Amino acid sequence: MLKRILIPLIASCSLLQAKPCIDPTSVVILYNTNNAESSKLALYYAQQRSIPDENIIGLDAPDKGHISRAEYTSTIQDPLRRQFQNKGWWKLGKTQDGFILPVENKKRLLVCMYGMPFGIKNQAIPKEESAKMHITQRANSAAVDSELAVFGIQDLPIQGPLPNKYFKKNSEFRNIKELTPYFMVGRIDGPDFATSKRLIDDAIATEKQGLWGMSYLDLAFKGGAYKMGDDWINNIDALNWQKGLPTTIDKNKQTYLSNYPMRDVSQYYGWYTGSVNGPLLNPDFKFKRGAVAVHLHSFSANNLRNKNKNWVGPILSKGAAATVGNVYEPYLQMTHHFDILHERLIDGFTFIEAASMSIPVLSWQNLAIGDPLYQPFKRLDGSGHIAEHDKLYRSVNLAFRAWKFDSERISQKLTTAAIQTKDARYYEILGLWQLHRGDSKQAVNQFYSAKNKYQTSTDKVRIALHLANIYRAEKKTPLAIETLQEALIGREDHSSASPLKAMLNILNPPPPPPAEPRTLQQPKK
Numbered sequence: 001m002l003k004r005i006l007i008p009l010i011a012s013c014s015l016l017q018a019k020p021c022i023d024p025t026s027v028v029i030l031y032n033t034n035n036a037e038s039s040k041l042a043l044y045y046a047q048q049r050s051i052p053d054e055n056i057i058g059l060d061a062p063d064k065g066h067i068s069r070a071e072y073t074s075t076i077q078d079p080l081r082r083q084f085q086n087k088g089w090w091k092l093g094k095t096q097d098g099f100i101l102p103v104e105n106k107k108r109l110l111v112c113m114y115g116m117p118f119g120i121k122n123q124a125i126p127k128e129e130s131a132k133m134h135i136t137q138r139a140n141s142a143a144v145d146s147e148l149a150v151f152g153i154q155d156l157p158i159q160g161p162l163p164n165k166y167f168k169k170n171s172e173f174r175n176i177k178e179l180t181p182y183f184m185v186g187r188i189d190g191p192d193f194a195t196s197k198r199l200i201d202d203a204i205a206t207e208k209q210g211l212w213g214m215s216y217l218d219l220a221f222k223g224g225a226y227k228m229g230d231d232w233i234n235n236i237d238a239l240n241w242q243k244g245l246p247t248t249i250d251k252n253k254q255t256y257l258s259n260y261p262m263r264d265v266s267q268y269y270g271w272y273t274g275s276v277n278g279p280l281l282n283p284d285f286k287f288k289r290g291a292v293a294v295h296l297h298s299f300s301a302n303n304l305r306n307k308n309k310n311w312v313g314p315i316l317s318k319g320a321a322a323t324v325g326n327v328y329e330p331y332l333q334m335t336h337h338f339d340i341l342h343e344r345l346i347d348g349f350t351f352i353e354a355a356s357m358s359i360p361v362l363s364w365q366n367l368a369i370g371d372p373l374y375q376p377f378k379r380l381d382g383s384g385h386i387a388e389h390d391k392l393y394r395s396v397n398l399a400f401r402a403w404k405f406d407s408e409r410i411s412q413k414l415t416t417a418a419i420q421t422k423d424a425r426y427y428e429i430l431g432l433w434q435l436h437r438g439d440s441k442q443a444v445n446q447f448y449s450a451k452n453k454y455q456t457s458t459d460k461v462r463i464a465l466h467l468a469n470i471y472r473a474e475k476k477t478p479l480a481i482e483t484l485q486e487a488l489i490g491r492e493d494h495s496s497a498s499p500l501k502a503m504l505n506i507l508n509p510p511p512p513p514p515a516e517p518r519t520l521q522q523p524k525k
Helices: 001-013 034-050 070-084 146-148 193-209 223-241 312-318 338-346 351-357 389-403 407-422 425-436 440-453 459-471 478-486 499-508
Strands: 027-032 055-060 090-094 100-105 109-113 183-187 212-220 249-250 263-271 292-295 322-326 365-370
Touching: 001 100, 001 109, 027 034, 034 055, 034 109, 034 193, 070 146, 090 322, 090 351, 109 146, 146 183, 146 365, 183 351, 193 312, 193 365, 223 249, 223 263, 223 425, 249 425, 263 338, 292 312, 292 338, 312 322, 312 338, 312 365, 312 478, 338 351, 351 365, 389 407, 389 425, 407 478, 425 440, 425 459, 440 459, 459 478, 459 499, 478 499
Parallel strands: 027 055, 027 109, 109 183, 183 365, 212 249, 212 263, 263 292, 292 322
Antiparallel strands: 090 100, 322 365
16 A cells, blocks of 8 residues: 555655764764763674774863853863873963964864753853943853864853854865864763663664654744744745655644643744643653754753653653753743754754754853764655654655645545545545645645544544634634534543643633622721
8 A cells, every 4th residue: 555655656766865974083072981871882882883982082181061151161171182182182372462372183073972061151240341232242151062172272262152163054064174173962862861862762763764753832022132042943845745754833822731632743933931831841742763853942941850840851851862951041032943943954964963952152151962874864855764663754755755736636545545545644635735825724624534534532632722823813702612612522531631621721711700799897995
């Protein structure tokens, strides 16, 4: 059956070329000698990615997440500079401005292991100096990794961010000569050793078959100066459909509702709440293996080793393989630009190259957590091992790439596939696509087809939420309420009822409880 669907598509598609992986000999692994699991993970990663043992460096750093500037300098920066000099990994020179920096550099990527500190705390400066500075220059706090990106350049000021010359580039890091003094810096870390090790295993396993599944996007509608965050999300939505990656986008002011029944989640981009919420609060929720998942918040990585705090720790504990985050306040324009990050990943770059090209500043608050060498979309050309659970998404991807300018043919082919395979996901994906195209009438028809074919309660609930969101956007609130109430029948006490009740409370809030009768007090005698 699959061959009848796929073979004509493959013949019609031009194959994409995956970008070459980073040379393992140019990778340096950093671990903390005061944490046994840190050294264990370093050795494991070197073995899995064929990184030479001589490229593994142990640093006598504090065994904690956040350290002072003095601790960073004495236990990480200065010892690492000595190692590079002693091993002959770089050649230093002096600029016309008097800065000493690498003019030749054999190593291009530093990888911090679980156990390495990740935050450099702010060092107070006199108020009279602070008053004269721009708000972004008042901070000298930073992510360890972002500071390491410029560790080869000596005597740099510690106040505020520095421009990233790799920002928005579309070429391998090693091919850009002006980047010689700089480093890409990634991190394999998480709430515990097991999670950190899984990031390596999941990346390598996913590269063999590719990252396939659903993308879930969540707008914030903050407006004004914050509009760029929603622009990033909308750009990802447009790119995904262009590339044949099916996508659900939440266009409500609220984030995805608690227990929202996501399925086959391979990508997630959202913002803006401080603490993990929505589907990730469901004990049974798991991202698909190899998933890239990010939630934008100022302190998303402040507690990256806590699976219940902020966003990075919970995202990793729920199975994601790669994410980015901020240790301290970065300000929106100086965080990773999601659309650039995602586009570079789609183009076949490694995770660390995509993360490095999407951040406008260095010596700032940003982390990239996951195997830096991971290429999640290496198999968008249709190559690799075809896993059973990926077949539907592969066929959808090929259909969109083959007939992206012929919407009628896409609908015809995927409808035929739905009938032949009896898989309701085809109808749901077609409904989401029609919604993306602005055809809500056709979207409703496809969603009702999916509703009639789905067997599980959670899938039916998701379709009801799709329909309610359409009616909500069209100001047909009574019809949205009716759709949700109908879906609620028979599952009032089931966990899948949670998002239905939540949306009903938004659209049709219950009346306030009756006021307590006031008791007249007797006047004091």
